[in-house]
Amino acid sequence: MRAYLEQVGLFASNEIDYFLSLGKETVLTKGDYFIREGETAHKVAFVKSGFLRSFYYSSQSDEVTYCLSFPDELIAGYSSLITQEKTNENIQALTTCELIEFAKQDIDALVEANSNWLKFTKLIAENQYVKLEKRIFLLQKENALTRYKELLENQPDYLQKIPLGYLASYLGISQRHLSRLRKQI
Numbered sequence: 001m002r003a004y005l006e007q008v009g010l011f012a013s014n015e016i017d018y019f020l021s022l023g024k025e026t027v028l029t030k031g032d033y034f035i036r037e038g039e040t041a042h043k044v045a046f047v048k049s050g051f052l053r054s055f056y057y058s059s060q061s062d063e064v065t066y067c068l069s070f071p072d073e074l075i076a077g078y079s080s081l082i083t084q085e086k087t088n089e090n091i092q093a094l095t096t097c098e099l100i101e102f103a104k105q106d107i108d109a110l111v112e113a114n115s116n117w118l119k120f121t122k123l124i125a126e127n128q129y130v131k132l133e134k135r136i137f138l139l140q141k142e143n144a145l146t147r148y149k150e151l152l153e154n155q156p157d158y159l160q161k162i163p164l165g166y167l168a169s170y171l172g173i174s175q176r177h178l179s180r181l182r183k184q185i
Contacts, residue, residue, distance in 0.1 A: 008120060022106045023102050025048075028099065030096055033090060034052065035090065041077035044081065045100060046072075047074075048071060048097075051161075053091070053094055054069065054075075054091050074124065077091065094161070145181055148182075
């Protein structure tokens with residue numbers, strides 16, 4: 001987390017120290033939830049280790065995995081965190097995950113006290129928007145093989161550990177189609 005904040009270049013060492021002192025280290029075991037549908041988000045977490053999936057239930061009650069989160073990324077029920085309304089998403093650990101959690105009220109207080117934290121939260125929001133837009137374009141413009149290769153290129157260490165059903169859902173294809181793609185590569 002320190003390296004993450006240092007690379008942003010907005011904060012002095014003592015500001016980073018203070019922020020880190022606000023964090024709470026937690027561990028999710030495989031299958032545990034960071035947030036569930038119907039809850040209101042009151043925290044953000046930095047993923048130290050492990051990986052998680054974000055999913056929702058379709059109108060046919062199927063689980064749809066729409067996001068995978070890996071080490072050195074931030075997770076939150078982002079829309080709920082902003083609106084303080086109940087979330088429609090679930091964020092679930094796919095492995096044992098070490099997280100550093102930060103309370104929304106602490107982040108809000110930092111933003112009020114120091115404009116660099118406002119710049120930081122704006123930067124995070126912009127990065128999340130770009131990531132979402134890239135994902136939408138990838139799903140709508142590219143074929144399944146290209147989507148799979150992109151994930152393979154960016155997260156090769158984790159790809160074999162993600163259950164096929166979740167991976168297929170994330171790629172927007174059936175498990176059978178995913179098996180055919182894996183044989184092609």
